[in-house]
Amino acid sequence: MNLTCRQCGREFVFTKAEQEFYExxxxxxxxxxxxxxxxxxGQAHHVVCSQCGTELEKGASIYCTACLASAHLEAELKTKQSQRAASAAHAKLxxxxSQKAELAELLRQKEQLVTELELKINNLSEDLEKAQQFQTALGSFQPALRNIEEKLEAxxxxxxxxxxxLxxxxxxxxxMYENTSLLEIFKRSLKHYQRQDTQPT
Structure with missing residues (x-):
């Protein structure tokens, strides 16, 4: 088989054995x-930067100096960003x-207040029970008190x-004695005593 070289334009023979091998x-x-x-x-192979394509010297790394410096800078920026993020996370923590401690203190105060309220409720319940007992005892004296009140009114x-x-x-x-002289009062008194003396005993 004859094929045309696309580089030099000449025809070359591609044998049957080569065809079978390729197939x-x-x-x-x-x-x-x-x-x-x-x-x-046979041409020499040139190494280029994998980032920007700049031709590198033999034995150099896969990055040129500029790309390597840029990579280092980017790594430093990422490190600083990570450090800032870690600091922010630590501050939030x-x-x-602190907020958790404040909430715990508030909860303790609320529990103490609830305990005090329960104690006050128990005391009020006891006072109410005593008042009810006093009211019951007072009710038994009510008729006597009403009788005393009626006697006081009488x-x-x-x-x-x-x-x-009076x-x-x-x-x-x-x-009677407003227009009466002292002599007449004396006379009336004597008459009164005389009548008493003349009355039979």
Whole structure:
């Protein structure tokens, strides 16, 4: 089989054995002649930077100096960012611990307040029970107290009546002796005593 070299443009013979070998290996048929293939394989291989494509010296790393410095700078920036993130996380953790302690203290205070309220409720319950017992005892004395109150009202009424009669008596005596001379009063007293003396014993 005759094939045309795409590099030099000349035709070259591709033998039957070569065809079978290429087909056996699954290779595509060559596009260059044997001379061009040999010349290409003999060319020096140049190493270039895998980042920017700049040609590197023999034995150099896969990065040029500029790309290597840029990689170092990027690594330092990432390290600093990681450190800042770690510092922020540590600060948040400390704040969370502080808030947790504050919440624990508030919870303790609330529990103490609940305990005090329960104690006050128990005391109020005892006072209420005592008040109910006192009210029950007072209820048993209620009829006697009502009777005493009625007697006091009756005594007060009687006292008022006596006061009214005494006042009327004083007014009557005052009217009787208001226009009477001392001599007439003396005479009336003598007559009164004389009547008492003449009465049979």
């Amino acid at each position: 056996l290996k699954g290779f595509t048929f060559p596009g260059r002649c044997q001379e061009c293939r040999s010349a290409r394989q 400390q704040a969370s611990e 005594l007060e009424y009687t006292q008022n009546k006596i006061n009214e009669r 006042l009327q008596l004083v007014q009557r005596i005052h009217e």
